[in-house]
Amino acid sequence: MQMAVENDSSVTEFVFRGLTDQPEFQLPLFFVFLLNYTATVMGNLSLMFLIGLNSHLHTPMYFFLFNLSLVDFCYSFVCTPKMLMGFVSEKSIISYTGCMTQLFFFCFFVNSECYVLTAMAYDRYVAICKPLIYAILMSPRMCSLLMIGSYLMGFASAMAHTGCMIRLSFCDSNIINHYMCEIFPLLQLSCSSTYANELVSSLIACIVVIVSGLVILTSYVSILLNIVHMSSATGWSKAMGTCGSHIITVSIFYGSGLLTYVKPASADSVGQGKFFSVFYTLMVPMLNPLIYSLRNKDVKLAVKRTMRRITM
Incomplete structure (x- = not known):
């Protein structure tokens, strides 16, 4: 099948x-993004290492943070x-x-x-709004199912996008106006109809917005209403502390995503x-890793315990 696809293009x-x-x-950007890449690999590996080692x-x-x-x-x-390499x-x-x-x-x-971010928002909602039944609602089996579902949804979306892209023909220009193989820059190069691709992209975007966006929004509206009714300042501070990191991550991730895809049609x-x-x-x-570590007492404690084990 692969040979047939390449022969068509x-x-x-x-x-x-x-x-x-x-x-x-080129060279300054190379060093900037090399530093970024090193920090990304080391930061995420370290966080996974800490979560795995500390009971x-x-x-x-x-568990959700490990998967993130x-x-x-x-x-x-x-x-x-x-x-x-391009730099x-x-x-x-x-x-x-x-x-x-x-x-x-x-x-x-x-x-x-x-x-995964959606599952994390739901987890925070249950922890703050349903604390008495948290252990039941967020059982190990439920957590595993949420993560399996996240990966299956990601796999299905990737298969749909890639399958639609493979059916296209690329005849003339092969210069991608990007630093990676992204959907819309590739669609601009195709010499065949991209209607199905655009339809699939819109459908998947709608599913992500409806499922992911709605769950996150509903979770945090419920959390906010719950916090408003809290009489204890300590409870309010603790609730905001557990949600603050996730809100920052969601804002950056979804905000930059919306800015990227809000007008995908034109070359500009x-x-x-x-x-x-x-x-x-x-x-x-x-x-x-920085957002979830710098203000997190549990992670700081894990770092101290791990360092103590290494130095002993």
Whole structure:
């Protein structure tokens, strides 16, 4: 099937235009994003390591955080290494098969992250609004089902996007106005009808917004109403403390995503979109471990215990 697809398309490789074509910016950007990549890998690995080693972090909240770090860790391998190579080489080239593979994993991880964040919002809602039955509602079995569902939804979205992209023909230009194989920059290069692709993209976006967005919004509206009725200042502070990190992550992730895809049709908007996409493809995976660690007493305690074990 793969050979048949490649035979239908005269384009066998693509060239990334990257973030900028200004030579004087290439090396500085290489070091900036190399630092970003290193921090992303080390930060997420460290957080997963801490959660795995410390039994007091074996709770639903940290189970979801472990999965968020796992997605971000894998996510960082999808586009960053190729992007870094583009800064130090004359041309950043990717094969047709490599491009479709990158597109699949990009769609898989970005959609999975949406649903992992949704599960985390639901977990916070149950913890604050239904504390007496929290252990029942967020049992190990339920947590596992939520994560399996998140990955299955991400996989289904990736299969739909990639399957629709493979059926297209690419005849003339092979220069992608991006630093990775993204949906809309690729659609601009196709010489066949992209109606089905646009329809599928709109449908998947609607599902993500309705399922993920509605659950997150409903959860935090319920949490806010619950906090308003709290008489204890300590309870209010604790509730905000457990939700604050997640709200920051959701705001950055969904905010940059909306700015990227709000006007996907024109060449100008696609060009602007690649700069906004830096936030959710490169910045969010790096910031998540910091956001969830700096103000988190449990993680700080885990760091102290782990350091004590290593030094003993």
